[in-house]
Amino acid sequence: MFFNSFIFFAFLAIVLPIYFVLRTQRQRAVHLLIASYVFYGYWDWRFCSLLAISTIADFIIGKRLHQADGDKARRTLLFLSLFINLSILGFFKYFDFFVGSVEAVVHGLGMNVDFLHLHIILPVGISFYTFQTLSYTFDIYRRRMEPTESLLDFALFVSFFPQLVAGPIERASALLPQIAKLGNPTRDQVEKGLVLISMGFLRKVLIGDTSGRIVDHIFGQDQLYKSPELLVALVLFGVQIYADFSGYSSIARGLGRLLGVELMRNFEQPYLSANITEFWRRWHISLSSWLKDYLYIALGGNRKGSLKTYRNLMLTMLLGGLWHGASWNFVIWGGLHGLYLAVHKLFVGDKKVRTHYHYEGPTSFVRYLASMAVTNLLVLLAWLFFRADSFAQSGRFLQSFVHWEGSELQGRFFAMALTFVSGVLLLDILEYKTGSHTFLLSHGSHARAAGVCTAIMIFVLLYMATSRPMPFVYFQF
Structure with a gap:
C-alpha cells in the first residue's frame, strides 16, 4: 500500500x-x-x-x-x-x-x-x-x-x-x-512527526505528483515535442524525483517519530550543493553512506594511490547505479556520477593539480552560484539516463539539445519549470536557514504550525479523492 x-x-x-x-x-x-x-x-x-x-x-x-x-x-x-x-x-x-x-x-x-x-x-x-x-x-x-x-x-x-x-x-x-x-512517543516527537508527515505530503503531492504528470506525458511521446519542451521535462524530472523521494523520506521519519523511533535524515538540500562530492553527501544519504562504508572502503577507498581511488569511485558508482535498477541506463547514470566524482577528486584531492589551476572552491556568493549551477547541470545530464525508457530516447533528447529547435510554447514551458524549481528551492532554503526539517516549529506558535499542517493534509486528502495517486518513484527499486 x-x-x-x-x-x-x-x-x-x-x-x-x-x-x-x-x-x-x-x-x-x-x-x-x-x-x-x-x-x-x-x-x-x-x-x-x-x-x-x-x-x-x-x-x-x-x-x-x-x-x-x-x-x-x-x-x-x-x-x-x-x-x-x-x-x-x-x-x-x-x-x-x-x-x-x-x-x-x-x-x-x-x-x-x-x-x-x-x-x-x-x-x-x-x-x-x-x-x-x-x-x-x-x-x-x-x-x-x-x-x-x-x-x-x-x-x-x-x-x-x-x-x-x-x-x-x-x-x-x-x-x-x-x-x-x-x-510511547514524547509530545515533541509527535509534534515534529506530524510536521514531517505533512511537509512530506506537500512535497510529494503538490510538487512531485504535479510535475511528474507533465514529465510522464512528455517522455511518453517525446517525438511530438521540440527542444524547449524536452529540456523542461528533464528539469521537471529533477524536481519530481527530489520532491517525491524526499517527501517519502520525510513521511517515513514522521511515522517513525509517532512510534517513538528516530530515523536518519536522507536529504540535506542537495540541489544547493557547490560540487558533486557535496551533492552525494546530501542526496540519498543512507545509500551514499552505505556505499562508502561497505563498498568503497572495502575496495580500498583512497588508501592505495590516486589511480585506484578513481577506480574505486567508478566501481562504487557503477554498482550504485545497478542497485537502482536492472537497466544499462542506470549503469550509465552511475558511471557518469563516478566520472564526476573522480574528476572532482582530481582537482580537490591532488595538491599539485589544485595549485596549478588555483582551485580553492567557492569563496564568494557569485562563485558559489556558478559552482552550484555547474553541479546541477551535471546532475541534470545524468538524470536523463535515469529517466529515459531506452538508449534511443536518451539519444533523441541529446540530439534535440545539440540541434536546438525553438517552440512557440517555450515561454510557457520555461515559466512552468521556474515555478516548480522555485517551490523546491524555497522549501530547501527555509530548511537551511532554520537548520531544521520541521522549520514550521522553529518560529511562531505551535497553533499556527498545527493550522498549516491541517490545511496541507486537507488539501492532500482532497487531491487524493479527485486524482489517481502516483506511486513513489523509488518504490520500483
Missing part, C-alpha cells in the same frame, strides 16, 4: 491506537512486526517469505559470526550471508536483465539463439531491506557491534514498515537499540 492512499490512512487508524495502549516493549514489537508484514504483504503475500528468509538467515549468521574465533570461519559466514541475500536479490531483480543482455550480444554475433526469460515480478523494496540486513552482518564481522539476542527485535529491524520499501536504509547500531526500548 502506498503512503498516499486511503487504505494506508485506514491502516494507520488501526495500528497507532493499538500501539499507544500496549504497555510492554514486547507487545509493541509484536504488534509492529505484524503490522509491518501486513503492510508489505498488501502488495503480494508471497514475497513476505523472502523477507523472512533474509531475517532468519542473518539473525543466525550474526550470532555465529560473533561466536566464531578463526578468520576463515568468520569469512565463510560472511560469504554465506552475502550469498543468500545477493542470490535472492540477483534472481528477482537481475536475472531477466542479464539474460537479455547476453541474448543481445549473441544476436549481435549473428547467432539466432533465444534464451529463457522468466518475466520475474520484482518484490517491492528488496534492494532496500537487503542492504539494511547486510549492514548488520558487516558490522558484526568488523566487530563494530554485538548481535541482538532477540529474533523479534531483529525481525522488526528488517521489516519496520515506515522505512521498509524505500528507506532510509538504517544501521542496526542506530535502530535496534530503539526497538529494544519501544515506548
Whole structure:
C-alpha cells in the first residue's frame, strides 16, 4: 500500500491506537512486526517469505559470526550471508536483465539463439531491506557491534514498515537499540512527526505528483515535442524525483517519530550543493553512506594511490547505479556520477593539480552560484539516463539539445519549470536557514504550525479523492 492512499490512512487508524495502549516493549514489537508484514504483504503475500528468509538467515549468521574465533570461519559466514541475500536479490531483480543482455550480444554475433526469460515480478523494496540486513552482518564481522539476542527485535529491524520499501536504509547500531526500548512517543516527537508527515505530503503531492504528470506525458511521446519542451521535462524530472523521494523520506521519519523511533535524515538540500562530492553527501544519504562504508572502503577507498581511488569511485558508482535498477541506463547514470566524482577528486584531492589551476572552491556568493549551477547541470545530464525508457530516447533528447529547435510554447514551458524549481528551492532554503526539517516549529506558535499542517493534509486528502495517486518513484527499486 502506498503512503498516499486511503487504505494506508485506514491502516494507520488501526495500528497507532493499538500501539499507544500496549504497555510492554514486547507487545509493541509484536504488534509492529505484524503490522509491518501486513503492510508489505498488501502488495503480494508471497514475497513476505523472502523477507523472512533474509531475517532468519542473518539473525543466525550474526550470532555465529560473533561466536566464531578463526578468520576463515568468520569469512565463510560472511560469504554465506552475502550469498543468500545477493542470490535472492540477483534472481528477482537481475536475472531477466542479464539474460537479455547476453541474448543481445549473441544476436549481435549473428547467432539466432533465444534464451529463457522468466518475466520475474520484482518484490517491492528488496534492494532496500537487503542492504539494511547486510549492514548488520558487516558490522558484526568488523566487530563494530554485538548481535541482538532477540529474533523479534531483529525481525522488526528488517521489516519496520515506515522505512521498509524505500528507506532510509538504517544501521542496526542506530535502530535496534530503539526497538529494544519501544515506548510511547514524547509530545515533541509527535509534534515534529506530524510536521514531517505533512511537509512530506506537500512535497510529494503538490510538487512531485504535479510535475511528474507533465514529465510522464512528455517522455511518453517525446517525438511530438521540440527542444524547449524536452529540456523542461528533464528539469521537471529533477524536481519530481527530489520532491517525491524526499517527501517519502520525510513521511517515513514522521511515522517513525509517532512510534517513538528516530530515523536518519536522507536529504540535506542537495540541489544547493557547490560540487558533486557535496551533492552525494546530501542526496540519498543512507545509500551514499552505505556505499562508502561497505563498498568503497572495502575496495580500498583512497588508501592505495590516486589511480585506484578513481577506480574505486567508478566501481562504487557503477554498482550504485545497478542497485537502482536492472537497466544499462542506470549503469550509465552511475558511471557518469563516478566520472564526476573522480574528476572532482582530481582537482580537490591532488595538491599539485589544485595549485596549478588555483582551485580553492567557492569563496564568494557569485562563485558559489556558478559552482552550484555547474553541479546541477551535471546532475541534470545524468538524470536523463535515469529517466529515459531506452538508449534511443536518451539519444533523441541529446540530439534535440545539440540541434536546438525553438517552440512557440517555450515561454510557457520555461515559466512552468521556474515555478516548480522555485517551490523546491524555497522549501530547501527555509530548511537551511532554520537548520531544521520541521522549520514550521522553529518560529511562531505551535497553533499556527498545527493550522498549516491541517490545511496541507486537507488539501492532500482532497487531491487524493479527485486524482489517481502516483506511486513513489523509488518504490520500483
